[in-house]
Amino acid sequence: MTSAAPLSQPATGRRTAAPTAWRGDAMRRRIARRYAAERRFRLLGLAAVLLSAGFLAFLLVTMVGNGARGFTRTEIALPIDFQHSAILIDPAALTGPGAEQAIANANLPAVIDAAANTAFGEGGARMISPGAQLAVRKAILADPALLNGAATITVPASEGVDLAAKGHGGADEAAVARLKQAGALSTGFNLRFLTASDGTDPTLVGIWGALKGSLLTMSITLGLSFPIGVFAALYLEEYAPRNRWTDLIEVSINNLAAVPSIIFGLLGLAIFLNLMHLPRSAPLVGGMTLALMTMPVIVIAGRNAIKAVPPSIRDAALGIGASPVQVVFHHVLPLALPGILTGTIIGMARALGETAPLLMIGMRAFVASPPHGITDPASVLPVQIFLWSDEVGRGFIEKTSAAIIVLLLFLLTMNSIAIYLRNKFEKKW
Amino acid sequence: MVTTPMADMQTPTTKMTAQGVNVFYGEKQAINDVSIAVDLEDVTALIGPSGCGKSTFLRTLNRMNDTVAGARVEGRITLDGEDIYGPDMDVVQLRARVGMVFQKPNPFPKTIYENVAYGPRIHGLAHSKADLDEIVEKALRRAGLWDEVKDRLHESGTALSGGQQQRLCIGRAIAVEPEVILMDEPCSALDPIATARIEELILDLRGNYAIVIVTHNMQQAARVSQRTAFFHLGRLVEHGPTTEIFTNPREERTRDYITGRYG
Numbered sequence: 001m002t003s004a005a006p007l008s009q010p011a012t013g014r015r016t017a018a019p020t021a022w023r024g025d026a027m028r029r030r031i032a033r034r035y036a037a038e039r040r041f042r043l044l045g046l047a048a049v050l051l052s053a054g055f056l057a058f059l060l061v062t063m064v065g066n067g068a069r070g071f072t073r074t075e076i077a078l079p080i081d082f083q084h085s086a087i088l089i090d091p092a093a094l095t096g097p098g099a100e101q102a103i104a105n106a107n108l109p110a111v112i113d114a115a116a117n118t119a120f121g122e123g124g125a126r127m128i129s130p131g132a133q134l135a136v137r138k139a140i141l142a143d144p145a146l147l148n149g150a151a152t153i154t155v156p157a158s159e160g161v162d163l164a165a166k167g168h169g170g171a172d173e174a175a176v177a178r179l180k181q182a183g184a185l186s187t188g189f190n191l192r193f194l195t196a197s198d199g200t201d202p203t204l205v206g207i208w209g210a211l212k213g214s215l216l217t218m219s220i221t222l223g224l225s226f227p228i229g230v231f232a233a234l235y236l237e238e239y240a241p242r243n244r245w246t247d248l249i250e251v252s253i254n255n256l257a258a259v260p261s262i263i264f265g266l267l268g269l270a271i272f273l274n275l276m277h278l279p280r281s282a283p284l285v286g287g288m289t290l291a292l293m294t295m296p297v298i299v300i301a302g303r304n305a306i307k308a309v310p311p312s313i314r315d316a317a318l319g320i321g322a323s324p325v326q327v328v329f330h331h332v333l334p335l336a337l338p339g340i341l342t343g344t345i346i347g348m349a350r351a352l353g354e355t356a357p358l359l360m361i362g363m364r365a366f367v368a369s370p371p372h373g374i375t376d377p378a379s380v381l382p383v384q385i386f387l388w389s390d391e392v393g394r395g396f397i398e399k400t401s402a403a404i405i406v407l408l409l410f411l412l413t414m415n416s417i418a419i420y421l422r423n424k425f426e427k428k429w
Numbered sequence: 430m431v432t433t434p435m436a437d438m439q440t441p442t443t444k445m446t447a448q449g450v451n452v453f454y455g456e457k458q459a460i461n462d463v464s465i466a467v468d469l470e471d472v473t474a475l476i477g478p479s480g481c482g483k484s485t486f487l488r489t490l491n492r493m494n495d496t497v498a499g500a501r502v503e504g505r506i507t508l509d510g511e512d513i514y515g516p517d518m519d520v521v522q523l524r525a526r527v528g529m530v531f532q533k534p535n536p537f538p539k540t541i542y543e544n545v546a547y548g549p550r551i552h553g554l555a556h557s558k559a560d561l562d563e564i565v566e567k568a569l570r571r572a573g574l575w576d577e578v579k580d581r582l583h584e585s586g587t588a589l590s591g592g593q594q595q596r597l598c599i600g601r602a603i604a605v606e607p608e609v610i611l612m613d614e615p616c617s618a619l620d621p622i623a624t625a626r627i628e629e630l631i632l633d634l635r636g637n638y639a640i641v642i643v644t645h646n647m648q649q650a651a652r653v654s655q656r657t658a659f660f661h662l663g664r665l666v667e668h669g670p671t672t673e674i675f676t677n678p679r680e681e682r683t684r685d686y687i688t689g690r691y692g
Binding site for chain 2 (some may be wrong): 092241315316320321335
């Protein structure tokens with residue numbers, strides 16, 4: 001090649017100082033300082049972990065402590081003498097197809113109020129929840145023969161009695177004492193909380209409507225954001241040329257992931273409701289709005305996961321004659337899937353807890369029946385929590401906490417499924 | 430500079446030819462006017478110092494350079510007389526006909542069986558499960574790996590040792606019945622014993638496939654190849670029968686390189 005390069009440096013460049021004193025005092029002090037720094041660092045980390053664990057425990061204990069009572073209700077055994085009551089019903093009508101209609105016209109509320117006043121003295125009617133007629137109606141429909149005599153039916157207590165019985169005090173403590181003396185008080189599981197929807201009386205509200213709304217909304221969000229996000233990531237990583245336009249797209253997507261969520265709500269309002277005239281308050285629009293928000297997260301996580309697939313795998317597949325599409329779908333995507341799923345979990349968890357953008361598209365409406373489809377008006381869990389926390393009635397406090405527990409369980413279930421899937425794909429490869 | 434006329438290069442057993450090939454990465458020219466013929470019966474070794482363009486040239490032979498952004502190939506490269514950069518050439522089919530083994534063993538993170546079966550499957554070479562089993566067994570036998578893995582075909586290919594992985598990659602390339610096999614320093618990541626096994630394998634495979642191997646190891650080139658081409662600074666300095674290159678090189682640069690003056 002070219003002329004030989006000088007191989008050794010001139011001798012003048014060599015150090016002439018004494019050899020390092022590895023056992024000297026200065027060295028010892030240096031080592032001691034280093035160990036101290038290590039210890040401090042470890043303690044700081046441990047303290048941080050303990051602190052966050054403490055916060056988490058505090059949150060869980062308060063939520064479960066408050067919320068658990070939301071799942072139970074106080075019940076009153078109410079004796080009703082149907083035979084001598086003012087009930088307006090022909091027992092024969094209860095067997096036909098018009099049974100529901102007949103019982104709705106039977107003047108049940110008055111009958112129940114009268115029975116309560118008779119059983120528990122003056123003011124008895126106020127101890128009974130407005131939901132009592134539902135229990136009585138169910139009992140009659142199950143056994144029409146009840147109408148020929150007297151029966152004791154377990155009905156939910158009113159908000160005040162329920163709170164007083166659970167130890168929250170209030171004006172109804174005397175009533176609770178009286179009911180206890182009569183032996184009519186009991187505690188039962190509040191099944192209605194899991195099967196009913198929003199209402200005006202805290203003893204009657206349920207979470208099912210919001211839960212179903214959240215389920216539908218999340219399905220729309222996942223169904224839109226996952227495929228679009230993954231395909232966008234694949235295209236950008238595997239096909240798109242590197243130029244000013246793709247740089248611009250990359251910057252935009254990164255910025256989009258950091259945009260405050262309420263902006264997405266405004267976008268949804270402007271485009272989906274005002275421009276496309278989709279139904280307001282519907283899971284369809286909610287899901288689409290949240291998909292806008294989730295998609296950038298999935299694109300970013302997806303691109304990173306795809307980038308992390310070793311190029312040697314692409315070479316290997318191309319080298320035996322796989323087409324670019326086969327390379328992507330047989331090799332790159334399966335290897336990137338665990339990473340993509342991690343991004344999806346983060347995006348979906350954020351979407352599930354999101355309230356602000358949904359308020360903008362009208363999902364804060366009072367919806368008393370569960371949605372039957374994605375275009376029906378619906379509420380979602382975080383919005384329901386927000387609405388209940390805003391209510392005046394004291395009975396809503398525990399319902400709010402109970403709803404939070406349901407939301408957390410939903411989140412936990414969703415994440416568990418995603419983590420299960422992720423691990424499955426990781427094992428396979 | 431080699432000035433041999435093409436007519437002299439072509440023989441009835443010529444499998445691939447390159448004529449006046451230039452390769453550019455953006456503005457930078459990596460390969461300068463290379464002409465060479467690859468014979469069906471031979472193992473052709475490409476030797477030369479690091480960065481001399483021998484791997485780049487190898488990757489033009491199955492158009493793997495297509496995947497590199499900014500890479501541009503000029504000149505004419507033929508497979509059985511057909512221009513592989515021509516409009517009628519399907520690049521996917523070309524890569525099935527001209528297989529490749531890479532520097533670092535790169536089995537798919539799938540089972541051993543799936544690694545070998547993947548190629549035949551995407552090219553529709555097997556018509557039944559039994560067919561595919563047969564292809565896999567044949568390929569693994571040829572790659573000299575069958576006896577070691579026949580009882581654990583459904584374990585991951587990445588769990589094998591480095592040398593076994595490389596033989597698996599060779600088996601994977603063989604499974605699609607290529608006509609030419611390109612090997613890009615297939616032993617540089619392997620220990621001497623695994624290297625010896627791969628060299629044996631190359632000698633076994635000779636004659637069934639035209640083989641082009643890039644190597645840093647001149648003893649290896651001397652052991653496995655019949656023809657050797659010496660690359661330097663993107664140019665083909667000299668090529669001819671291996672014995673001639675190693676015993677009586679015409680060019681001074683070749684002599685300096687093979688005697689270890691630089692490399």
